[in-house]
Amino acid sequence: MDYEAIFDYYKDEGIIGEAEMLLKTGKEAVVYRCSPGPKAASAAVAVKIYKEIEYRSFRNMTDYLDGRIGTMFRKRRDILHMYADPAAMQASWVWVEYEALKNLHAKALPVPQPYGSTGNSLAMQFIGDADEGGAPRLREVRLSADESRPLFEQLKLAIRDMLACDSIHGDLSPYNILYDEGKAVIIDLPQLVDARYHSQALPLLERDCVNVFHYFERHGFGDEYDAKAFANSLWEDYVINRLYA
Numbered sequence: 001m002d003y004e005a006i007f008d009y010y011k012d013e014g015i016i017g018e019a020e021m022l023l024k025t026g027k028e029a030v031v032y033r034c035s036p037g038p039k040a041a042s043a044a045v046a047v048k049i050y051k052e053i054e055y056r057s058f059r060n061m062t063d064y065l066d067g068r069i070g071t072m073f074r075k076r077r078d079i080l081h082m083y084a085d086p087a088a089m090q091a092s093w094v095w096v097e098y099e100a101l102k103n104l105h106a107k108a109l110p111v112p113q114p115y116g117s118t119g120n121s122l123a124m125q126f127i128g129d130a131d132e133g134g135a136p137r138l139r140e141v142r143l144s145a146d147e148s149r150p151l152f153e154q155l156k157l158a159i160r161d162m163l164a165c166d167s168i169h170g171d172l173s174p175y176n177i178l179y180d181e182g183k184a185v186i187i188d189l190p191q192l193v194d195a196r197y198h199s200q201a202l203p204l205l206e207r208d209c210v211n212v213f214h215y216f217e218r219h220g221f222g223d224e225y226d227a228k229a230f231a232n233s234l235w236e237d238y239v240i241n242r243l244y245a
């Protein structure tokens with residue numbers, strides 16, 4: 001689907017009014033700010049359109065399939081199809097992100113509310129002032145200790161609560177966290193991992209924690225905590241809870 005067709009689809013669905021401005025051209029996607037349609041619950045809508053798969057920094061297929069065979073992809077045919085057809089790969093990528101947003105938003109985790117998706121795009125709640133370029137990424141803001149401490153606590157809880165939903169972000173960092181008036185909002189979830197099935201779940205959880213803790217270390221604290229120890233204690237609780245669920 002080209003951009004016009006995507007916007008037309010969301011208009012017909014009552015999700016957007018008009019596409020207003022191009023917000024960001026990222027590695028893997030472009031993001032537009034749109035006016036809301038009658039079915040959107042926010043003052044603006046973000047439409048994320050994935051680039052053609054061949055232009056993307058495509059991660060190793062084997063890594064991508066880890067933990068998904070037999071769960072997300074039940075048939076051998078679907079897996080072969082992904083190898084053969086980039087559009088199928090793209091659609092699965094978008095599907096993971098859309099399902100993750102739906103699931104996590106329903107459980108009150110700090111992610112944008114999703115409104116709809118197509119094979120190569122998704123529409124969601126726009127984070128930030130509807131008249132401006134969107135909330136800054138955490139990477140771009142310098143916070144005082146008074147601001148950063150509660151944010152650090154929020155993020156630790158969010159990582160824990162995501163894990164309780166069997167979810168590990170897999171690419172969490174200050175680049176994929178928006179700072180919206182004192183609140184952290186986690187975005188960019190196409191590589192989300194199911195903690196029950198991925199062979200590298202704990203190392204991925206550790207890496208997410210290290211990335212987040214590192215940011216807070218540079219804000220003067222966080223070094224009082226050990227990111228890997230934190231990840232391991234979350235993991236232990238998660239495994240025990242699952243065993244005795």
Ligand SMILES: Nc1ncnc2c1ncn2[C@@H]1O[C@H](COP(=O)(O)OP(=O)(O)OP(=O)(O)O)[C@@H](O)[C@H]1O
Pocket residue numbers: 023024025026027028029030031046048112124125126127128134135137175176187188189
């Ligand atoms: N719901 C949203 N509300 C406001 N801004 C958003 C939203 N979603 C994405 N953005 C903006 O678009 C940028 C790119 O989005 P995202 O990280 O999902 O895509 P990406 O292609 O992986 O980008 P990157 O390569 O920069 O990580 C974000 O850094 C953010 O600035």
Ligand SMILES: [Mg+2]
Pocket residue numbers: 026175176188
């Ligand atoms: Mg990103």
